[in-house]
Amino acid sequence: MPDSVWNDVMRTVSDMLAFAVADGMLHFELTAVYEVFAAPQLDYEVVVCGDAPVRVGRFTVEPDLPLGDLARASTVVVPSVADVDAPIDLELVQAVRAAHEAGARIVSLCTGAFVLAEAGLLDGLRATTHWAHAEVMARRYPLVEVDSDVLYVDNGQVLTSAGKAAAIDLSLHLIRCDHGAAVANTAARRLVVPPHRDGGQAQFVLAPVPSGEGHPLTELFDWVSGRLDQVITVEDLARQVNVSSRHLARLFRAVTGTTPLQWLHAQRIRRAQELLERTDDSVDQIAEASGMGTATTLRRHFHRTVGVPPDTYRRTFRPAGGG
Incomplete structure (x- = not known):
């Protein structure tokens, strides 16, 4: 359903916002987002739907209504599941699917997207989940276009x-859609969070050097780490481990899942992130230290890879008072 049509429909349905819960969910997103929507300044009738008391993290939650009542809600929120490899509760999947068919807006938090995917609600759509589980989701549900770079996706x-915190971002987006920017901004101030965060998940994803012994690239990784401020070619890398460039590419694909140049680029970005977080060095100095050459080159590649400019990244991740 197109967004414009859906927004018109939303104005005519009830304001019941229902959390769909089952055993094996995590409590952070559930409780945090519940508090967002349960604020008395908003008009949502917030309920929890489940067929029995359920374990959510270390807590037991007593549902207000059975899962079958999800179909009465205007919005259904599916919190995150603790174990994406465990079987997903079939009754939960069926209830969420039935609510969707009844016209409810369906919202997933973090790994709750696996429930939506299992219900077939994400087939042919772009969707996101926690970056650490995005590859698993893409492999398990090939009809879903999984985007691990964004904080949320609105279809x-x-x-x-x-x-985690992206659940708050999506909650504020929903409030903005339902009640306007002024109400969403007020809700954000109450939560002491920005109404909108720049960038996406990429700024929170590290590109670590594979650790441990047992593969022929271990010494090469250490060699590169000490020379990121220098020009390094694929031929330099191949020469260092005494193999051909073609064989080096095969080794890198097997160990890192990427090419030597892509891996080297990721390490330069990682070094720039570290320096932005831990030092007062200028962007020009960091560009030189990370092997990016100029501030212009660093800004272009950093923004493209991380999703925000270096200065924005530093403001976000630099501890108060300096390094």
Whole structure:
């Protein structure tokens, strides 16, 4: 359903916002987002739907209504599941699917997207989940276009968010859609969070050097780490481990899942992130130290890879008072 049509429909349905719960869910997103929507300044009738008391993290939650009542809600929120490898509760999947068919807006938080995917609600759609589980989701549900770089995705009737704090981002987006920017901004101030965060998940994803012994590239990784401020070619890398460039490419693909140049680029970005977080060095100095050459080159590649400019990244991740 197109967004414009869906928004018109939303104005005519009830304001019941229902959390769909089952055993094996995590409590952070459930409780945090519950508090967002349960604020007395908003008009949502917030309920929890489940067929029995359920274990959510270390807590037991007593549902207000059975899962079958999800179909009465205007919005259904599916919290994150603790174990994406465990079987997903079939009754939960069926209830969420029935609510979607009844016209409810379906929202997943973090790994709750696996429930939506299992219900077939994400087939042919772009969706997100926590970056650490995005590859698993893409492999398990090939009809879903999994985007691990964004904080949330709004497809109109179906919305998905990334991990933890991104659930708050999506909640504020929903409030903005339902009640306008002023109300959403007020809710954000109450939560002491920005109404909108720049960038996506990429700024929170590290590109670590594979650790441990047992593969022929271990010494090469250490060699590169000490020379990121220098020009390094694929031929330099191949020469260092005494193999051909073609064989080096095969080794890199097997160990890192990428090419030598792509891996080297990721390490330069990682070094720039570290320096932005831990030092007062200028962007020009960091560009030189990370092997990016100029501030212009660093800004272009950093923004493209991480999703925000270096200065924005530093403001976000630099500890108060300096390094």
